[in-house]
Amino acid sequence: MSTLVFLEHHDNELLKPSLGVLSKAATLDEDVTGVVLGSGVKEIAPEAGKFGAAKVLVVDKPELEAPLPQPRVDALASIVEAGGYDTVLFAASVLSADVAAGLSARLQAGLNWDLTDLVLQDGELVGKRPALGDSVFVDVGWRSEPRLALIRAGTFDPDSETRSVEAQVEEVDTQFEDFSTAATMVERAHAESEGPSIEDADVIVAGGRGLGAPENFKLVEELAQALGGAVAATRAVVDAGWYPYSTQVGQTGKTVSPKLYIACGISGAIQHKVGMQSSGVVVAINKDPNAPIFEFSDLGVVGDLNEVVPKLTELVRQRRG
Amino acid sequence: MKIAVCVKHVPEQARRIDPETMRLDRSGEGAINPFDVHAVEEALRIKEAHGGEVLIVTMGPTGAQDSVRKALAMGADEALMITDDGAAGSDLVATTNALAAALEQEGADLIVFGQQSSDSDGAVLWAAVADRLRLPVISQVADLDVSEGTVRGKRQTEFGYDVIEAPMPAVLAVSDAINEPRYPSLKGIMGARSKPQRSVSLSELGVDAGESGSKTTVQALNDPPPRGDTVKIEDDGSAAEKIVEFIADRKLL
Ligand SMILES: Cc1cc2nc3c(=O)[nH]c(=O)nc-3n(C[C@H](O)[C@H](O)[C@H](O)COP(=O)(O)OP(=O)(O)OC[C@H]3O[C@@H](n4cnc5c(N)ncnc54)[C@H](O)[C@@H]3O)c2cc1C
Ligand SMILES: Nc1ncnc2c1ncn2[C@@H]1O[C@H](COP(=O)(O)O)[C@@H](O)[C@H]1O
Numbered sequence: 001m002s003t004l005v006f007l008e009h010h011d012n013e014l015l016k017p018s019l020g021v022l023s024k025a026a027t028l029d030e031d032v033t034g035v036v037l038g039s040g041v042k043e044i045a046p047e048a049g050k051f052g053a054a055k056v057l058v059v060d061k062p063e064l065e066a067p068l069p070q071p072r073v074d075a076l077a078s079i080v081e082a083g084g085y086d087t088v089l090f091a092a093s094v095l096s097a098d099v100a101a102g103l104s105a106r107l108q109a110g111l112n113w114d115l116t117d118l119v120l121q122d123g124e125l126v127g128k129r130p131a132l133g134d135s136v137f138v139d140v141g142w143r144s145e146p147r148l149a150l151i152r153a154g155t156f157d158p159d160s161e162t163r164s165v166e167a168q169v170e171e172v173d174t175q176f177e178d179f180s181t182a183a184t185m186v187e188r189a190h191a192e193s194e195g196p197s198i199e200d201a202d203v204i205v206a207g208g209r210g211l212g213a214p215e216n217f218k219l220v221e222e223l224a225q226a227l228g229g230a231v232a233a234t235r236a237v238v239d240a241g242w243y244p245y246s247t248q249v250g251q252t253g254k255t256v257s258p259k260l261y262i263a264c265g266i267s268g269a270i271q272h273k274v275g276m277q278s279s280g281v282v283v284a285i286n287k288d289p290n291a292p293i294f295e296f297s298d299l300g301v302v303g304d305l306n307e308v309v310p311k312l313t314e315l316v317r318q319r320r321g
Numbered sequence: 322m323k324i325a326v327c328v329k330h331v332p333e334q335a336r337r338i339d340p341e342t343m344r345l346d347r348s349g350e351g352a353i354n355p356f357d358v359h360a361v362e363e364a365l366r367i368k369e370a371h372g373g374e375v376l377i378v379t380m381g382p383t384g385a386q387d388s389v390r391k392a393l394a395m396g397a398d399e400a401l402m403i404t405d406d407g408a409a410g411s412d413l414v415a416t417t418n419a420l421a422a423a424l425e426q427e428g429a430d431l432i433v434f435g436q437q438s439s440d441s442d443g444a445v446l447w448a449a450v451a452d453r454l455r456l457p458v459i460s461q462v463a464d465l466d467v468s469e470g471t472v473r474g475k476r477q478t479e480f481g482y483d484v485i486e487a488p489m490p491a492v493l494a495v496s497d498a499i500n501e502p503r504y505p506s507l508k509g510i511m512g513a514r515s516k517p518q519r520s521v522s523l524s525e526l527g528v529d530a531g532e533s534g535s536k537t538t539v540q541a542l543n544d545p546p547p548r549g550d551t552v553k554i555e556d557d558g559s560a561a562e563k564i565v566e567f568i569a570d571r572k573l574l
Contacts (some may be wrong), residue, residue: 093478095478098458107447108414182491183486187482190480233382245477260571297551299567302553303555315562320574
């Protein structure tokens with residue numbers, strides 16, 4: 001195997017999910033290469049050695065300043081072709097999913113996504129992919145090389161103990177296609193510190209689009225208050241401007257593990273699940289009996305949240321006095 | 322302005338993978354991927370604001386006709402379908418090649434995708450199609466501005482909200498929060514049947530899709546890891562009491 005791992009970075013730091021995938025790759029292939037694409041990123045590359053990268057390739061270009069996918073496809077395509085890599089691994093993110101998919105089209109290379117494990121079976125790389133709302137676990141493979149894979153967010157933890165090496169850092173050049181640099185970033189995301197913090201709460205009451213209107217978040221807030229917990233939200237309602245981003249749970253939001261998670265009017269998309277799957281007890285209230293959330297709830301209530309939640313708040317208040 | 326919208330026909334309920342073919346069972350009732358309804362709606366709004374036409378593009382089984390009709394009933398103008406038995410079992414590369422070949426001949430100013438397909442959760446196809454068509458792409462767009470030859474999208478990443486701008490022609494994927502889709506009117510439903518619907522085969526497109534054009538495989542199906550005891554109840558007016566009991570039993574109250 002000859003594996004390349006895409007190392008995403010933000011604010012001058014390599015990101016944990018990428019380093020987790022790198023650590024995993026190092027257990028499958030002794031000779032893993034990491035790749036860092038950006039502008040002014042040379043200094044952060046050596047860090048990857050701690051997580052098992054024998055070599056780190058760096059493309060340092062102004063075109064790679066903004067975290068946009070298409071110039072990264074150009075860079076990776078030339079690196080994969082020149083280096084003959086047979087496997088390219090990505091930790092799933094908004095950026096890396098677009099990079100991986102673009103690379104798949106460019107190289108006509110198979111991409112498997114949402115993998116929660118990678119194993120070698122009789123020398124062949126096999127991906128483990130929970131599918132259909134995680135109701136079936138599929139073994140997936142590739143018909144040809146290079147093999148591309150996106151690993152589900154939060155799957156592998158970085159390991160800086162077992163395979164730490166002194167990484168050899170090498171700068172490489174690349175050419176960009178015209179269309180790849182056509183999109184530009186007008187405003188760049190920055191950490192928003194406003195809003196409540198939900199990471200340390202023992203009890204979380206989360207609301208989704210099933211609340212029907214922003215003002216109905218009141219129902220969720222009152223229940224949270226009665227339980228002494230915090231309020232969380234899905235991306236659908238955050239994107240719609242109903243609730244602040246700082247309360248969002250999921251792939252592009254927070255990862256939480258409260259003792260109790262009560263989901264109200266939330267369908268249970270995988271991207272939401274990855275942010276709350278290590279919660280202790282999950283209770284879901286949803287009017288659709290087929291909602292995926294019931295696949296990972298300890299107690300599922302098929303019902304109208306407008307009926308159930310106010311009653312629940314009242315009962316909790318009575319019990320807690 | 323010409324706006325193409327890529328929609329997928331997905332199985333409605335009781336989704337299962339057929340252990341014989343290792344493919345998703347698409348024999349039952351299907352419907353338009355709910356995420357793609359937002360893409361259709363957004364295209365219609367752009368058309369209403371700027372003029373133009375909306376073309377629905379889909380690759381899928383013959384049942385995909387139902388999804389196309391729903392989009393036409395909402396107000397789209399015409400449809401292009403890749404309905405070819407040879408397309409069954411297409412993976413990302415195969416689907417990309419087929420859709421890109423079909424779209425290439427249409428010369429759309431905007432190509433709009435939904436957030437993800439509900440049966441595969443890839444959330445990847447747009448970036449692959451954009452690369453094939455050599456067009457700029459903006460994904461996860463929750464807020465869209467279209468003006469004189471450019472599109473501007475606000476979208477969420479792991480770090481907050483970006484704003485990205487691209488010249489047209491461009492590829493977009495929209496978030497499920499971008500709009501509240503309309504329901505087709507009776508007039509729309511009646512009118513849908515007479516709108517132009519074209520079909521194209523893979524050989525006409527000169528594309529090898531289906532399993533032979535795919536680069537990935539499904540090798541085995543396994544049961545998910547067992548879960549602890551779980552309870553699912555229907556609210557008969559006493560659900561709130563039952564929740565209280567449930568969490569009190571677990572010393573969480
Ligand atoms: C790259 C990417 C990243 C993403 N990141 C995240 C993330 O970090 N976090 C996240 O949450 N999502 C994320 N998503 C979006 C995710 O895929 C879903 O679209 C989103 O979680 C859906 O939110 P929802 O459950 O509130 O809305 P919906 O999916 O619309 O679900 C609403 C639910 O409410 C139920 N309902 C309606 N009315 C009632 C009622 N009266 N009583 C009870 N139930 C009712 C409905 O049956 C339905 O199940 C991401 C998607 C992508 C592609
Ligand atoms: N077979 C298809 N035909 C047309 N469009 C599709 C098809 N499959 C997926 N799409 C579009 O691509 C988006 C993302 O799909 P996916 O990457 O499979 O999650 C969907 O929301 C649709 O807009």
